[in-house]
Amino acid sequence: MAQRGETATRSGIRGLLSKVVLDTRPLRYPAYRRLWSSNIVSAVGAQFSAVAVPKQLYDITGSSAYVGLAGVFGLVPLLVFGLWGGAIADTVDRRKLLLVTNGGLAATAVLLWLVAAAGIPSVWLVLVLFSLQQTFFAVNSPTRGAAVARLVPTHLLPSAQALGSTVFQLGSILGPLLAGMLLPLLGLPVLYLVDAIALVAALLVVSRLPAIPPREGAPKRAGLRSVVDGFRYLGAHTVLLASFLLDIIAMVFGMPRALFPEMAERTFGDPHGGGVALGWLYAAIPLGAFAFGLLSGWLHRITRHGVGVVLAVAAWGVAIIGFGWADSLWLAVVFLVIGGGADLVSMVYRSSILQAAATDEMRGRIQGVFTVVVAGGPRLADTLHGLGGAWLGTGGAVMIGGLLVVLATGIAAVALPDFLRYRAPLGSA
Template sequence: MSIRDFFADTRPLQVPAYRRLWTANIATTIGAQLTVVAVPAQIYAITGSSAYVGLSGLFGLVPLVVFGLYGGSIADGFDKRKVLVASTLGMILTALAFWGLTAAGNTNVWWLLLTFSLQQAFFAVNQPTRTAVFRSILPLEQLPAGASLNMMLMQAGAIVGPLVAGALIPFIGYSWLYALDAALLIPTLGAVLALPALPPAGKAARAGFRSVVDGLAYLRTQPVLMVAMLLDLIAMTFGMPRALYPEIAAVNFGEHGEGGMMLALLYSSMAVGAVVGGLVSGWISRVVRQGLAVIVCILVWGAAVIVAGAAVMVSPGAVTVWAWLVILMLVVGGAADMFSASLRTAILQQSAAEHVQGRIQGVYIVVVVGGPRLADVLHGWAAAPFGVGLATLLGGVLVIVGTLVCAVLVPGFTRYVRPAPRHVDEEDPTN
């Protein structure tokens, strides 16, 4: 490999359809993060209650789970371009609904929660459809690179968006933040409208409960796909200690009061690692034994969490070298998770039959969303009897144990290799 090959593989950006979607998503990802920050902040400003803020998580999770599954069946049953257009318009309209409610002086928190729930339902339909589209517009050998570029963009948005939102709220208020979110969705709508027709592959499955069940039945027959999702669940459920960050910052790092630099670094460290990882992800496209690479990446993630937990345990209650070691390990873990997620996404896109791509991606969205929320519950419960350091360390141990168990019980996943490149017709309108 040359030095150039070491950096991010940008070949997917040479595909016009992918390039338009990716470029437009720069603005849209930042806009989405504005609403992610604005909704809980506005709810707290209205109620002064963290309990109500916590409800936003529930109101967001339920539609993500329900419509993540159902949205996948919609993606497989209809022209994917039309589904993307409709769901993108839905997200624009809900952002405008937030703007209208706030501009009108609404103080009813339930209207905000219901609007947020509706917005997440549109997102849950849009996301698996968007991911399934990549299979249609990119050569198979470029799917890992496409997934890496997409993840790097999302994680960069997770860093920039909250910073922009926090800076703008005192100056323009919540209503115009929502209006800005709606405006930043317009480039993505334009990119979606520019896509060619993407009708269902083969005989279209009718969207609905039966279609969802058929998709799950198909998944049951595909051990490689199931292990790819299970590994994500293991890594995030046991290895994501974000619920412990406030206590770690306050007690172990001695950062008293609300917020602070170390707390901000704890929350942003994984995203920073993912972005840095994305910049040096050129090797991912050249990996042949993708299953083994996923196993190694998750083991690195688990090891980084173990070291972070040990550093928390010996931290003397002040910002010392141990605190910076924790941040460094979370950055390393974020990069490893980015590599793993890119490879797992590519495996799902490559291995699942085209007629069930939407439903498989819908199930994956539920796994991706559910894992960190389960982690919040488990780590929050474990902190009392074990302490935050040991709870973090044990989570990393369980990541490694769970990953090795999967590798032993399903050796076919470890042996999984990248499919041979397919021929791409240069006159294909999607390319």
Template sequence: MSIRDLFADTRPLQVPAYRRLWTANIATTIGAQLTVVAVPAQIYSITGSSAYVGLSGLFGLVPLVVFGLYGGSIADSFDKRKVLIVSTLGMILTALAFWGLTAAGNTNVWWLLLTFSLQQAFFAVNQPTRTAVFRSILPLEQLPAGAGLNMMLMQAGAIVGPLTAGALIPFIGYSWLYALDAALLIPTLGAVLALPALPPKGAATRAGFRSVVDGLTYLRTQPVLLVAMLLDLIAMTFGMPRALYPEIAAVSFGEHGEGGMMLALLYSSMALGAVLGGLLSGWISRVVRQGLAVIVCILVWGAAVIVAGAAVMVSPGAVTVWAWLVILMLVVGGAADMFSASLRTAILQQSAAEHVQGRIQGVYIVVVVGGPRLADVLHGWAAEPFGVGLATLLGGVLVIVGTLLCAALVPGFTGYLKPVPRNVDEQAPEN
């Protein structure tokens, strides 16, 4: 393997439809991260409570579960292009609703939480549809690379967005961050409008409860897919302490006031690690023992979270070497998570039949985004009796224990090998 082979595989960018979506998503991802920072920071500024920040996880989780499952059914039943258009418009409107509430001087946290729930409902329909589209526009052998590039872009936005939000909140407040989010969704809407028609594959299915049940029945017969999702749920639920970031910045690092650089670094550190990992992700397209690679990456993630929690526990309430160790460990964890997520996404896209891709991705988006929402609730509640440092450390321990249990109980996943495509020279459609 040459030095060049270590770097990201960019072949998917040669496919026009993928390239348009990927390029447009640069601005959109940054905008989405502005809201990711603004909502919990605004809730904390109103209530002064990490428990209320954690409550946002519950309000985001319910619509994610309901509309994530139903959204996957919609993606398998209708033209995916039309589904993406409607759901993208919905996300633009909810970002404008955040802007309107905040500009009007709203201090009722429940209105913010309800708007957040509505936004997550549109997101839960959009994301599985978007991921299912990749199976239609990329060759099978390029799916791991496409997942890696998409993950790297999302995490790059998760660096620029939080840093921008942390710097801008003291100057322009929360309302204009939401307005920027709405504006930055427009490029993605344009890229979606440029897609060709993407009708359902195979026998037509009717969106609804029966379609969802059929997808879940199929998933139940696929242990590799089930474990891939369970591992993500374990890693995110126990190992994502983001609900504690405002309190860690204010109490453990001594950063007073709304916003600030350490808060921005906490939110962006895992994303920085993911981008660095993405730049060195060339091996992902070539790794054969994909299941074992996922296990190792999640163990590294859990170990990094344990060290970060220990550093928070001994932090003296100021920005010292312990604060920078926390940031460093979150960077390491972010790189490990990027590798793991890219491999898990590829496993799902490779192993699931194309006619159920939307429903499988719908379940997966419930897991991917629902896990951190559960983490927000659990970490927010655990911070009260245990403190933010110990709550973070114990989460990392549970990540390692849960991952080792999965590896031991389902050896078929650990032994999962990358499938060999029947025609490696197959080209993606020129659309």
């Protein structure tokens, strides 16, 4: 009897864990596993550059406004090439396009390393190279996103999105923390060099993906007409438009990363050359997303994806208000961790909506818009928060941004009832 009870207990624990812990079933598909593993290789290195660029700009100028200017230089190529890159991804073999763009990302990381190693104190040179890097990213990201639905079945898309986001968030945790420790020891140029090495390694992994050619019905050329067709398709699908709007609200008003270098020094006591506080600020949001991702096994069981997005974005806004109010590093980190968990939920459901609601011949262009919104929103936020921090102080700018997220999300939820009623297609849960 005791043995039977023990067996039942173990079975119950396994059943509970299977409902809560990260769903790894998409990794049974070799092609997706390769795409996923390429993200593991490059995730840490990418975060090294994400820390290095704003830190380099702040060291040169001593101004958060210049750090925010990087948002403009990153946003313009994202707007242009994100949309065009999505159209290209619908017309060519997506594997080949990933190889070209991964190579371009590695090359720009090498150039940024050379500038930093040579000690060239040019804000504009750094910004131009950063803009070039974002151009390659703007084409790479929608291509990578559009490939996922060809590599796993539809009912596993939420799990695949959670897996992809979780590994990215792991890199986003380790990268900033390692960067914060390495900056005072080895200097800023090493961060760019690590990014370049990681991108070359990711390129080798991507080369082992199968061909992902366009399907019948896809456009033959990636011209302006195909981009316009993508916008027409998007305009006819209110649910897709609403998912983009809510992410714009969350990121534009509520992403204060341009203020992290100044807050690390002036609020949380880092030395001028960089230190632990800077690493923790950059790592905290992905830390929350990673922790929540490990316990995301239940997300695919919920079909009310629209409601999930609305609640997650509102929770993000509340967490950002708390971060702006915090006067100690660890309290600030706690609020950012909570925000990261909320962002993970929003990302999983928004990505699943886009993958399930768009047809394959349109998926690249929709993912292009997704890239513009997801990556472009924070770039615009960099500019707004950089200016807001200079005028209002860092804490005030952050809290006002979080409050705007909560208010705008409430208005959007009332104005977009179709999105609140949206459910995942049958078989996706």
